[in-house]
Amino acid sequence: MRFQDSSTQARQPSLAEQRARQQALAEQERQEALAAEAARAAEKKSSTKKKLLIGTGVTVGLVGLVATFYTVAKPENVTAVCTTKDEIVDNDQNCDENYVRSHGGHVSGGFFFIPIGGGGGYNSYRYNYGGTGTIGQRVSGGSYTAPSNANVSTKSGKTVQRGGFGISGKSGTSGGTGKSGGS
Numbered sequence: 001m002r003f004q005d006s007s008t009q010a011r012q013p014s015l016a017e018q019r020a021r022q023q024a025l026a027e028q029e030r031q032e033a034l035a036a037e038a039a040r041a042a043e044k045k046s047s048t049k050k051k052l053l054i055g056t057g058v059t060v061g062l063v064g065l066v067a068t069f070y071t072v073a074k075p076e077n078v079t080a081v082c083t084t085k086d087e088i089v090d091n092d093q094n095c096d097e098n099y100v101r102s103h104g105g106h107v108s109g110g111f112f113f114i115p116i117g118g119g120g121g122y123n124s125y126r127y128n129y130g131g132t133g134t135i136g137q138r139v140s141g142g143s144y145t146a147p148s149n150a151n152v153s154t155k156s157g158k159t160v161q162r163g164g165f166g167i168s169g170k171s172g173t174s175g176g177t178g179k180s181g182g183s
Contacts, residue, residue: 080127089133
């Protein structure tokens with residue numbers, strides 16, 4: 001029947017219809033509860049994943065910071081070899097300030113000058129940092145620029161330069177008389 005007029009009353013649902021309706025409502029409530037639980041679990045998982053990612057990022061950052069500190073803070077060991085102006089490896093003593101001065105020479109700008117016998121001028125020497133070679137051979141590799149953060153020593157074990165953060169072992173005076181002003 002497709003049409004009912006207003007005078008007709010709806011019949012009461014049968015027992016089977018009532019039971020089916022109750023089961024459908026219960027199933028709908030169960031599906032809503034499962035969906036809500038899944039949403040809460042996804043939110044919790046997302047929150048945990050975010051916290052894990054943040055924690056991992058912080059950990060990686062700290063490890064990088066510590067590694068950088070140790071790389072910068074720990075000076076490397078570099079061997080210096082004394083070379084002539086022709087880049088030939090020579091005795092370490094020729095680059096020793098005390099030895100040079102005791103033999104009438106002088107030191108200037110990282111160069112060591114020792115007078116040549118007979119008044120014919122000076123032999124000049126300087127350190128090569130990180131280069132290799134034996135006395136009489138041309139130095140191989142290295143640089144003539146002193147490394148800024150390294151423990152530099154000669155093959156004989158004499159310390160040429162200590163590594164650090166640019167702090168020298170000199171006192172706070174500039175080498176003057178301590179007086180200021182003119183004459």
